[in-house]
Amino acid sequence: MALKPIVAVNFKAYYPYSFGEYALRLAKSARKVWEETGVRIILAPPYTEIRRIIEVVEGTEIEVYGQHADPIEPGARTGYIPLEALVEAGAHGVILNHSEHRLKLADINWLIKRAQKLGLKTLVCADVPETGAAVAVLGPDMVAVEPPELIGTGIPVSKAKPEVITGSVELIRRVNKNVLILTGAGISSGDDVYAAIKLGTIGVLVASAIVKAKKPYDVIKDMALKALNAIK
């Protein structure tokens, strides 16, 4: 059975787009695209919005992830978010080590292992193929290689640095046969998603192109359809 392509949406902390009514509208758009295409969609809203986004996507297969989790056990840890906080809020997974929120190596490993015990999926980011492979050694569910210098630029990694994608796939597969490989940075359109999948990944991690879009539905739908085309 072929794997479903993945469109993972990192809401980040854009004001006002990542919050409140904007965040709800984004989740509703994603829900509609999922209903129409069945593409695997992951939404990663700010901590404060997780519960409401989960309500919106209830009854679908859309997954809601935390954007990060702190490498701590629950307890007297004021202002930190342990994995258990995400579980309690109903989240299905967590992004770890995003280029805007890098983690220490030992903590990435600790969080992956603990997330597995808690039933949370892990999507771990890396900046270059080598660190992507290093992360893959630790056994997460997904690895997303994103060159930080392209993040937010609108210059898609699939065009500007296709060798990052092919190199990542090659290095990662040497050490881990099963991990799902995503890419990201500058992904703006369905064509970028198509190219990313054709270069060997199973999907993309996208932020501003969707989150700050005038019509998020249109962008997600375009990406979903091109992703399905690419995977055939």
Next chain:
Amino acid sequence: MALKPIVAVNFKAYYPYSFGEYALRLAKSARKVWEETGVRIILAPPYTEIRRIIEVVEGTEIEVYGQHADPIEPGARTGYIPLEALVEAGAHGVILNHSEHRLKLADINWLIKRAQKLGLKTLVCADVPETGAAVAVLGPDMVAVEPPELIGTGIPVSKAKPEVITGSVELIRRVNKNVLILTGAGISSGDDVYAAIKLGTIGVLVASAIVKAKKPYDVIKDMALKALNAIK
């Protein structure tokens, strides 16, 4: 007009007490105590629970605060919580510089000023009278002096180190006439709250004694009544 005494409840990240149904029950208990006593109550739940707690206390004067905020502007900041995230979630204020989440001095100042512009109250923690006074220079709404070595011990600062409280009040008043002065660490009962107020503060910052209590209502009620007695 006399100031109302303050009972501020830091939910921290206790599992399962700070989350889900436990968090809701705690908020409902606080609501009941507020309805019965009118004491000023501040609730600081984990980020993921803020929206739900706010729904519970709607229509009361209970305030809901973030436990922390990251010293950043909104934007491409994956997994961070800017003050704007709290505003969007409906929060009324924020705790800053808790001993479990210390901030850099320049960031405390930046956050206080930005919170003021955004209409968020600030409750800034400090470990000793000197740092309490340093914080007071920056003009927050509240300063809470909490000796870290007593936090979570059940040994109340008002008994173990009354000189920390009187010393804080003295040093803080030299540099700031208006800031509300709280204390905390080991506060377990209404008697501890009474003592803290008699030593010159306007109230307390409490965590485990309420959050992990079998009957949170009883503890909050006891603290609220003794606080009212003390303030007369």
Next chain:
Amino acid sequence: MALKPIVAVNFKAYYPYSFGEYALRLAKSARKVWEETGVRIILAPPYTEIRRIIEVVEGTEIEVYGQHADPIEPGARTGYIPLEALVEAGAHGVILNHSEHRLKLADINWLIKRAQKLGLKTLVCADVPETGAAVAVLGPDMVAVEPPELIGTGIPVSKAKPEVITGSVELIRRVNKNVLILTGAGISSGDDVYAAIKLGTIGVLVASAIVKAKKPYDVIKDMALKALNAIK
């Protein structure tokens, strides 16, 4: 007795200027200026150069400071520099909370108190008048207010933001009568030093204008002479 004006030189980590032969030459230039003017000179080289710089200035009143110290006790702390490491290396003091190496408020206080016990002078930086006053509450030997946006620009704070200097002096003096007040950021010439002292400080914290100068001796000498003129 009038206080001596201060020229404090932060070597930072410029390559190659802050290291090796360049660092030695800088220290020798400072020594010569001290011998000719008697101005109070503080040199803050990288950790790795402290011992050699101390040898160069032996027999003078030039003081050698660490650029930072980690807020830790000695022990199993691989790769950290406790205050004791500076004492052992022969240093006379330490810069704390530089804008490029901010510290948490509680740690600034801890380090000031511990430095005092160990006989090390403390020069604590701040970004704005308010944080300068907050720091002054903690009782360091010197406070240097430096607007980060001017650091390294060559645009002297004494011209671009004289109100930062006068505001700092005013706020700091309200809470601390004795602390020595310095300023910095963009200080490039003796004229800038002159202006800074005339605005109420006792001297300056300088980096690139001296460290990256073709002839450090000329710059230090110019600053020292103008400082003496200003203080008269």
Next chain:
Amino acid sequence: MALKPIVAVNFKAYYPYSFGEYALRLAKSARKVWEETGVRIILAPPYTEIRRIIEVVEGTEIEVYGQHADPIEPGARTGYIPLEALVEAGAHGVILNHSEHRLKLADINWLIKRAQKLGLKTLVCADVPETGAAVAVLGPDMVAVEPPELIGTGIPVSKAKPEVITGSVELIRRVNKNVLILTGAGISSGDDVYAAIKLGTIGVLVASAIVKAKKPYDVIKDMALKALNAIK
């Protein structure tokens, strides 16, 4: 040609043992052992002592490493130590990611690559076999797997957790054929070194057992001789 066994000594920041005359005596002891045995010895003193230790071991093959380096380029970085600071001080290499000074994954990779360009050897620590393998993917010269819970206990990893050593060797060799594999944590005697090498490593990373020893020479000599026996 057989590889030489390695005894790497992490001075840490013990007071007074890691500094001043104690540090010099330790380096002289190491020098004597090297002259008598030819074992590969690595010394990692605090930043402030590097230059003096290098003078002591001049003319030998003993290598001097930094205990850490900050993941930064040289420049306006007050109080930080870029790799270039170590090069300028004459160091031959650097320890990275020690359990007391963990680094972010992307920074470990960046530092390894930059160290290679600068001619510095890299000894990268990890806490468990999986992270040891992750680090090995990045191509450092040496990987040292050290269970943090045994560090400083005197309970040698080679006895308490031999499976950590054999597991590390197995996982690391799958992804990197050439990296030198060390172990550490609780290593106290020559027998511990012997066991560590017999379990598949090329040597050990030791701290308190040597640094705080009454007679460092005796301990280093014992370890060197047993290491040579083990490697035969």
